[in-house]
Every structure is written in structure tokens, then in C-alpha cells.
Amino acid sequence: MEIIKYILKRILQTIPLLFIVSIVSFALIRLSPVDPLAELRLNPSISQETLERERQRLGLDKNIAVQYGLWAKSFVKGDLGITSNGESVAQKLKERIPNTLLLTSIVIFLTWLVGVPLGIIAAVKWKSPLDRILTVLTSIGMAIPSFFFAVLLLIFAVKTGWFPIGGLTSSNFIEMNLGQKILDITKHLILPVTVLFTVSLAGLQRQMRANLLDVLDSDYVKFARAKGVSEYKVIMKHALRNAVNPMITLLGFEFAGLLSGAALTEYVFQYPGLGRLILEAVMKSDINLVMASLMMGAIMLILGNLIADLLLIFTDPRIRTGGTN
């Protein structure tokens, strides 16, 4: 019961937050000097009447408060509106969401699968050669800009011919059988996954290592060791449970990242994901599309945090009592 109340409270809190986010985003886009019709204006074959019609269709002839009001009204009703090309925003997002989810969930899964154990090992073997090697490797991973790494891998693909050059599926995808299709997608995914994995692994491994080191240094761990508890038990049962809390908060943020995509990497690899769509939308001030994706990002972030907080309630009894007070 308590927990449902808590969730409801949190959801109610998000409403003013979303309202503020939407106003700020809307104002930022509309106040920027980007003219959504610039491209058309420079086209010699477009008449003034056509331009005027476009202005009315996109609502650019109304003042910004009215524009926001119209947008907010349809958003609340669940209608995301149409893009500047007249396509449905919901449809556009629906086309891209599965692709982005595929990429980001593989990356997050792999990072956690590899990053957490590596962090634990590094902390346990603190200052050993293994720890040092991992530190160097993660330093490289953190230092290398993702787009630069992506470009390097792309050149590698062109030179060797081992991997397709960007995209998600080959041009004859429709004629393949299921096995070939899976293989084809896997081949296309390897490079972008490698880039995102390398970059996010570094951060996660370091975070895990630092958390665990903190905990390993605390008095109760010393006490447990002094008591003669086996080292395995000290780490797995006592230290890890406390070290994992910040990681759960981190997981909440990762959840938000699921749908915000990785625009730079997607761009270099021509991956048909949300990041590229949004980047293109921002560049031509396609307001409905940009707003829909920003709101989606905000909602995912709030949702991610909520999930993380709920998980913390389960893993950490201290919060459980704190939350109900």
C-alpha cells in the first residue's frame, strides 16, 4: 500500500516537471533563429502563395504562446501532431524506436554484464597489475570520443570489407531467410555496439570499482574480516550489497538513455535510429517531432529514476524505513 502511494506521489510530481520542461524546450526551439521554411524560400519554383499556405499549416503565423497552447492541448490528448512534411510524428517515432531499442539494450546489457564484474575484480585486486591494466584500458575508453572511434571503425570496415558500411540491413534483406536475416543484422550491429560498449564500459567499470573500494575500506568490512568471515563472503554478502546502491541509481539514468539514442554514433554509422531522426528534426526546426522526442526523453528519465528508487527500496532497508516516515 505504502509503495503504491509513493508511486502515485512520484507520478503526480512529474506533471509540473514535464510542464516546465515542455515550456523551456518549446521556447528554445521557437526563439532560435531557425526558419523552418528557409529551404522552400530559396527554391525559385515555390510561389508566395505556397509559402503563405505552409506558414498557416505549420501555425507559424500565430504568436508563440498560442502555438504552445495548441501543441500542449493536442499533446495532453495523446496526439503528437504531424511533422513539417505532413507525416504523423507517432508513426515516425514508431519506425525508429525498435531500431534504437535494439542497439541501446544490447549495449546496456553487455556493459553491465562485463562492466560490473570487471569493476569488482579491479577493486578486489586493488593496485595489482590487473587493476592497473584495466585502469589504462578504461582511461582509453573514456578518453576516446565516440564519433572518432566510430570513424576509425568505419574506415576499418571499408578497408577490410569484413563489415557492412553502416545501416541496419543489407539491400537484399527482404529476400533472406530468417537465419540470414539475423546474421545480417548482427553483422551490421557489431561496429556500432563496439563503439558504444567501449565508451560506456569504461565509466561503469570505474564507478563499480570506486564504490566497492569505498565500502571495502569501511569499518564493518574490517570487522567482518577480523571476525574471520571468508573473503568471498565478505565481498559478495557484505561489501557488494552496499556498493551496489549507486549503481542502481545509475541504472535509472541508463534507462533514460534507452530511447535518447546515440546521435553521433548513429550518424556516422548511418544507423536508422531515433538519434539521427531527432538531429535532423532539430536542424530544420520540425517542432512537433522535436517536442515529441524531448518529452519522450524527459518521461524516460523520470521513469528511470522512479524505477531506480523503487529498486533501492527493495535492496536497501534503510531507504525503506526512511521512505515511509
Added chain:
Amino acid sequence: MKKMGYVVLVIILVLLFAKACIRRDMPDAEIISGGGTEEQLSLNIYPVERKNVTINGVDYLQTNAPIGKFGGTLINSTIGEGPKTFNPFNSKDATSSTFADLMYDGLVTIDPVSGQYIPKLAKSFEVKGNDYIVHLRHGIKWSDGKPITADDVYFTWKNIILDGFGNTSTRDSISVDGKLPTVTKIDDYTVKFTTPKPFAPFLASLSTAIAPKHIFEPAVKKGKDFFDTFLSTNVNLKDLVTSGPFKLVEYVPAQRAVYKRSPDYYVINSNGEKLPYLDKITYLIVGDANNEVLKFEGGELDVIGVKGSDVPRFKERQEKSGFSLVNLGPDTGTMYLSMNLNNRLNKEGKPYVNPTKSKWFCNKNFREAVDLAIDRENMVYNIANGFAKPLFTPESLNSIFLNKELKPYPRDLGKARDLLEQAGFKQDAKGRLRDADGNRVEFDLLTNAGNAEREAIGVMVKEDLESLGMKVNFKPIEFNSLVNKLLSTYDWDMVVMGLTGSPLEPNGGKNVWLSNGALHMFNMRTPQEAGKNLLPWEEELDYLFEKGAIALSFNERKKFYNRYQEIIYNEKPMIYLYSPIRITAIRNKFKNIYPTTLGGVIHNIEEIYVDDTGAENGNN
């Protein structure tokens, strides 16, 4: 070392913030003369004779191109976000038009060699004064088996185009003094169009797609708002009913579109077999030009337009990788430099352009001096790697209306200095140019940021003009803000821009040249100012464009358009710099390739075939 250089080069390209490197005096002669690309174009003369033959009551169009093999795929690409609509009447961008053109034929088409209009979906047409009588083919069908008749043509023109559905640019381009042509159905296979006045550009508009009435009529009945979303990119592709050589069967957003051959197309080869030869055409949707190059090199693409600066790299691998470079000659794109001649006041009563500067720009000597100071050859060599031609006229070099009397001239700093001196400009002791009132000649030069080519031009213009003692502040600014300055606020001094025009129809440029045109950038007028304060040569341009459109014979029209080019050549409101040369790479396995300057490399798509079907998928 060479590898390293290559890596650096590609990184620079891909990162998009490449400023074009400006290397003066780079020895490019080898690239230009070492070629054979020039010959390639002239070697294959397009066997253009196509004739109508009637077999079992069906009027086919027979080509006499060499007979090829059926099957195979051609993989092409488009840069950007892909098509926005599959409705040929709604397309506002080049990609959507390309995608629609493959599926919907127009009544007439452009002869890729002569540039004249020839029948396509129509069997023949006659022009009698203001009347255009179009005879349709008997027995040809839409992809769903329904016959293509005069009803479809009448419906397309009357209910879609003339009633202003979708993109109205066709309608806008054929309205003469606000009056539109009329269309009448004479019988099931004959339609008559009548223009209110003699109007030569009308014929071009007949190349607009014809819609299947039975599919489009319900959409038209639901009104313009519905029509705007009709056949959008999320339509069920099975619902498309087409008349063209290919039909879209798969569309994956941001990835590709796959077309399959129409089995019942009306073009046949000399054996009487129905074309096209190719089984499929795939368009890959790639995000940017650099990725497109990589995809071509990786074997994922069959045809690609090559930028001048990429040509040396392509040349190197041409033989190993089994493709040929085709030189298509100068492009329709033009790069120009323009000065703001606007000396009027804005709504607040302030001048759009600082009056001191305005005085310089309105001075013909000043404009001529700027023109003479510009080193076009240097731009051609260093920006386009030699794959461009200096340009001196507003019509592009491949235009059939190009005024060949207007000769190129070289850079001449001495003459430029003389002209400035005559106009009262003087260089002071430090070499700085000052006008008659002692003001330092200093102004802003704008272009749109992110366009590496225009930025490189800007840098060169700045250098060239500084040798006359002018101070040029070169500022690449964001595209939208630039357009806003050019078309709304008019507060700019000098700009580097590009426009594309039609090599066949100068009337398309009327928006730029008419004194009240929406793109009359060098001297924009607000609607209230329309027709006021015309410069004498602006007045003449208005007259020439009005007369040029209603004159009917080519030679008569040519007279008017020759004169307009002469005016721009002399008055220099816009200083033309160069036209890029179009180079296309295509894999050698494709046969029946007859490139023409006007049509490009795959204009005869139905005749193109693949010679070695075995190696087709060898690249994966």
C-alpha cells in the same frame, strides 16, 4: 605515410567540419589531362530513335538500343532523409520527385540529347497556336490493369493541378497574368490544352505525372488537407497504382527503397520484348555525402555522383574496382557573388544597407572592379580540383539558351584599379582602399556555414578583393539566418551563394530576375515597393522575361534571353564564378549506358541491363 594521410583525409571529411583546404598552385594538370573521361561521353552516342509501333492494338514505344539481358539490380542512393511522400503531386524536394518519377510517367519527356520535349506516355502531340493537342496511346494500362485514358489526363489536370491540390508549383509556373490554361477531353484518347495567351513554357509542364483517376479521385474529394497526406511514406505499398517502368515494393525509412520492374510497361526493345531489363532498382538512403562515398568504395552502391575534390581518389581505383568515371560536363548549378544594391529605407525609416557602403555597391565601376579582381581559374583549380568551368553568365553552361557571345575574361587587377580610380576610390599610403569621402572600404561577406565549398569560395574572394585594398570580413553564418537576411531583413553587404536552374527553361529564373520576384535578392523589394524605383536595366529585365515567356519559337525566345544574359554580364548585380562539372561513377557491369549532359547517366533506365549477373552479389 600515405595511409596516414588517407586516414586523416577521411576523418576530416566525415567530421563535416572540413574547411576545404586551399592550396594555391596545386599541379592539377595531370588529373585533368590524364583522363579519358572526356572521350567517354562522346564515345557512346545515344541511339535516340524511338518510334511508336502498334501490336495487337497496343501502342508501344520501341527503342533501338542494343538488346540486353533481363534481370539484375541497380543500387543507387539518395542523400538525406529519404522521400517525404510517394504522391507525385505533393513532392517539394528532389528526392521525393526522383522516387515519384520512376513510378509515374508524364505525357512528354525531355529528349536527353537535344533538350526538346518528346512524347512519352502520350503517343504524340501537336501544338497549334495556343492549343496543345495530346494523343494518348491505345491499350496501355495502369499497374492494376485499368486502361490509361483521356479521363485520367483530364482528371489530373483539371482536378489536381489546376484546382491547386498538393504542391502548386506546376500551376504557378503556367499561370499567365493570373490566368490558367484550360483542358478539354476530345475523345477517350485525345485531350486538348489551351493557354490563355501564347506561352512557350507550357510544354514543359506536360511532363508532370499523370495520376490514375480511380485511385486519386476519392482523395481529391476529401479535400486539400487530406490530399496533403495522401500516399505519404507510410502508405501500404500494394495500394500504389503506377504507370512508370518501376514500382516501389519495399520502403524502409532511413535505409532504403526497393523498386521492382513493371511487367506491363509500354516500352519495348527491337525484339518486341517488354522493358525494363532490370529486375530491381534499390535506392539506399544515406545520411551524408561522405558515407555515400564509403558505400560506393565498399561495393554497396553502383552509381554515385563524384565531387570534384574526390575525383583523384576515384580515378586511382577506377580500373581495379571495375567502374568508370563519366564526365557529364558543366552542371546546372551556379556559384555566384552578389552585392546588395538596395538603397531604400526599411519600415523604421533606416536604410537597409549602410548608405556609405550602398554607394559603393550601386556604383557599376565598383562592381566591375570586384568582378575583375576575382580569380575564377584559381577557384576552379583549388576548390573543385579542376572539375569546374569558370562562369560569366546567369544561364548555366549546358543551357540551350546560353549566350555564347559573352566571352570569358581573365583576372585583371590593373584594370580593376583603374576602374576604382575613375570612381574616386584611392589607396592610401598603407594600401588601404578609401572612397571619395575618405571612408575605408570595408564590408561583410556572408555565406551559409557548413557548406565547405562556399566557405572556400568566400576565403578566396576575400583574398582576391584584399589585393585591391578592400577589407572583407568573411562570415559564414547559419543557413536559416542567411536566408532571413537575404529575403526578409535585407541587411547584408555581399554574399556567396549558389542556385540551380534549368538548362532548358530560363523562365524558371524569373523569380530571381523580375524586379518584384521573390528571389530578386540583389535588390529585394517589399510588396509595397513593387514596381517602384526600378533601375533602367531592371525595367528591361522585366520586359525581356515577359516577352521571352510568350514568344513561341526557340529562336525568337533566344533573342530575349540572350539580351537578359548580356545585361547581367554588363551590370553585374550577380557575379557568376563557376559551374561544377558533373562526374558520375558507374560500375562497368551495366550496359546500354549512354550518358548525356542533360539526362545524366541513367536517364534511359528501362534500357539499362546487367552483363555479368553472376558477379552481382559478389561484393558482400
